[in-house]
Amino acid sequence: MQRFAAYVMLSSGFKRFLIAILAGAFSTLAQPPFGIFAVNFISFPILLWLIDGAAGDPDRGFIARRLPSFTVGWAFGFGYFVAGLWWTGNALLVEADEFAWALPLAILGLPAYLALFYGLATFIARLAWTDGFTRLLVLGAAFGFAEWLRAFVLTGFPWNAVGYSMMPFPLMMQSVAVTGTYAMNILAVLVFAAPALVVTGPGRWPATVLALTLLALHFGFGAYRLNTSDVVKVNEPRTIRIVQPMIDQAAKIDDNERGRIFEEHIRLTTAPLKEGAKRPDYVIWPETSVPFILTQNPDALVRIADVLEDGQILIAGAVRTESDGSGSPARYYNSAYMIDSQGQIIAAADKVHLVPFGEYLPFESFWNSIGLNAIAAFPGGYSAAPRHQLLTAPDGNRLLPLICYEVIFPEEGVAEGQEADAIVNLTNDGWFGHTPGPWQHFHQARIRAVESGLPVIRNSNSGISAIIDGYGRIQAGLDFGAVGVVDGILPPRTAPIWHILLPSLNFGLLESLLILLVFFSRMSFIFSRN
Numbered sequence: 001m002q003r004f005a006a007y008v009m010l011s012s013g014f015k016r017f018l019i020a021i022l023a024g025a026f027s028t029l030a031q032p033p034f035g036i037f038a039v040n041f042i043s044f045p046i047l048l049w050l051i052d053g054a055a056g057d058p059d060r061g062f063i064a065r066r067l068p069s070f071t072v073g074w075a076f077g078f079g080y081f082v083a084g085l086w087w088t089g090n091a092l093l094v095e096a097d098e099f100a101w102a103l104p105l106a107i108l109g110l111p112a113y114l115a116l117f118y119g120l121a122t123f124i125a126r127l128a129w130t131d132g133f134t135r136l137l138v139l140g141a142a143f144g145f146a147e148w149l150r151a152f153v154l155t156g157f158p159w160n161a162v163g164y165s166m167m168p169f170p171l172m173m174q175s176v177a178v179t180g181t182y183a184m185n186i187l188a189v190l191v192f193a194a195p196a197l198v199v200t201g202p203g204r205w206p207a208t209v210l211a212l213t214l215l216a217l218h219f220g221f222g223a224y225r226l227n228t229s230d231v232v233k234v235n236e237p238r239t240i241r242i243v244q245p246m247i248d249q250a251a252k253i254d255d256n257e258r259g260r261i262f263e264e265h266i267r268l269t270t271a272p273l274k275e276g277a278k279r280p281d282y283v284i285w286p287e288t289s290v291p292f293i294l295t296q297n298p299d300a301l302v303r304i305a306d307v308l309e310d311g312q313i314l315i316a317g318a319v320r321t322e323s324d325g326s327g328s329p330a331r332y333y334n335s336a337y338m339i340d341s342q343g344q345i346i347a348a349a350d351k352v353h354l355v356p357f358g359e360y361l362p363f364e365s366f367w368n369s370i371g372l373n374a375i376a377a378f379p380g381g382y383s384a385a386p387r388h389q390l391l392t393a394p395d396g397n398r399l400l401p402l403i404c405y406e407v408i409f410p411e412e413g414v415a416e417g418q419e420a421d422a423i424v425n426l427t428n429d430g431w432f433g434h435t436p437g438p439w440q441h442f443h444q445a446r447i448r449a450v451e452s453g454l455p456v457i458r459n460s461n462s463g464i465s466a467i468i469d470g471y472g473r474i475q476a477g478l479d480f481g482a483v484g485v486v487d488g489i490l491p492p493r494t495a496p497i498w499h500i501l502l503p504s505l506n507f508g509l510l511e512s513l514l515i516l517l518v519f520f521s522r523m524s525f526i527f528s529r530n
Contacts, residue, residue, distance in 0.1 A: 030165030054072050077111070077115030090432045151182070177225070230495040243285050245265055246462050281311070318335055438460065438462070453494040
């Protein structure tokens with residue numbers, strides 16, 4: 001292994017660039033649908049060795065001397081994101097005649113942009129790089145910062161953050177209830193990159209002790225928490241029916257299919273219960289399941305009232321429109337409606353975090369001038385709600401709707417979630433077909449359940465739909481591509497370990513601790529040299 005490490009460190013030119021790309025692509029196997037987290041014990045040591053060898057020309061300027069470290073990180077990230085996000089291009093093929101030209105931007109352009117954050121991480125890490133144990137701490141802190149930044153810059157896209165690979169199943173998910181996802185990104189890099197130091201010598205023992213300690217705490221806490229499940233008691237558990245219709249995306253945009261699509265949701269809503277099963281209190285339809293403006297179609301509300309039994313509640317994804325009556329264009333919202341058994345809309349909540357280029361166009365006038373429209377939006381795009389709203393049912397249960405990819409953001413709806421009894425994640429992963437995308441999205445929803453302590457009722461038009469408890473365990477579900485219903489009981493929320501409003505808090509504390517350790521280590525090194 002020492003010979004291999006030396007080979008990686010001493011590689012140069014295109015060979016070094018290719019090693020970085022392949023190491024990043026290999027790391028994708030740690031994410032769903034594979035979940036082989038152990039591959040990162042290979043990928044991240046290779047990355048660390050590449051940074052070891054990323055020495056620039058000492059006669060060049062400050063930036064130029066460190067450009068090799070940025071290039072290594074960018075190449076690693078490019079391989080990682082191309083291999084992990086190539087499926088985003090599938091959405092462009094639904095209306096291929098209009099959007100197929102943009103395939104290279106989705107498959108290569110988006111990864112090239114996201115790779116900048118990993119390039120930044122390795123660039124920052126190299127600034128405080130050493131030959132010993134400290135470089136492991138530097139790499140963890142730098143990657144943690146880059147992943148945190150990736151969740152916010154240009155509205156953010158923290159998909160497949162490295163920390164998720166540390167949490168492939170419930171036993172390994174529980175620590176995130178303490179650390180939060182942002183801090184988990186740091187801890188994952190500290191663990192996965194540690195073998196690099198074990199192989200090359202300097203810092204071997206502290207790296208081994210740190211990695212084994214973190215792994216022992218990670219698995220140990222998971223086992224303890226799952227065996228001592230502590231939940232908030234409720235008076236009467238509510239029953240749920242999730243409707244998964246598996247409507248083809250091409251049909252959803254066909255005006256002639258609207259009636260059939262609506263009736264398919266009605267049919268599944270009234271599907272017979274299994275013997276002994278209790279009538280559902282809540283029926284859940286997926287994102288934009290109603291194929292027309294519901295408030296402009298009173299007959300549809302009458303039809304819903306006809307099939308809902310007394311006291312039943314329907315939560316349905318639909319497009320909501322709003323106009324101020326001044327003659328200005330109407331605004332459209334990607335929304336969740338709560339409808340009672342009388343066919344009355346008793347609550348609504350609009351999506352806050354819209355998908356750039358999917359639901360709206362940044363700098364819209366420029367893109368419209370060259371003939372580009374958003375992929376899944378109305379003319380003018382969707383509008384974003386200023387804040388999240390809870391849907392409060394007549395029985396008092398408070399549900400936090402997170403629509404589509406809102407569920408991947410650790411801080412999305414956190415303040416409202418403190419008062420919620422469950423998260424309702426309405427989505428439509430049919431855009432991405434039978435690719436890794438739906439499994440990655442589902443995995444991040446499970447992590448959000450553990451991190452927030454809230455059960456997640458997840459309805460995806462095409463799957464994966466499931467009832468997930470606050471420990472990330474699947475209580476009932478339907479796989480991708482299935483047509484049917486999921487009947488089950490709404491799990492209670494977990495008892496909070498502590499009250500925390502911002503997942504960034506623990507991240508900030510851990511990041512600060514690592515920076516201080518690196519600083520004092522560097523000072524000690526400088527003073528010892530003098």
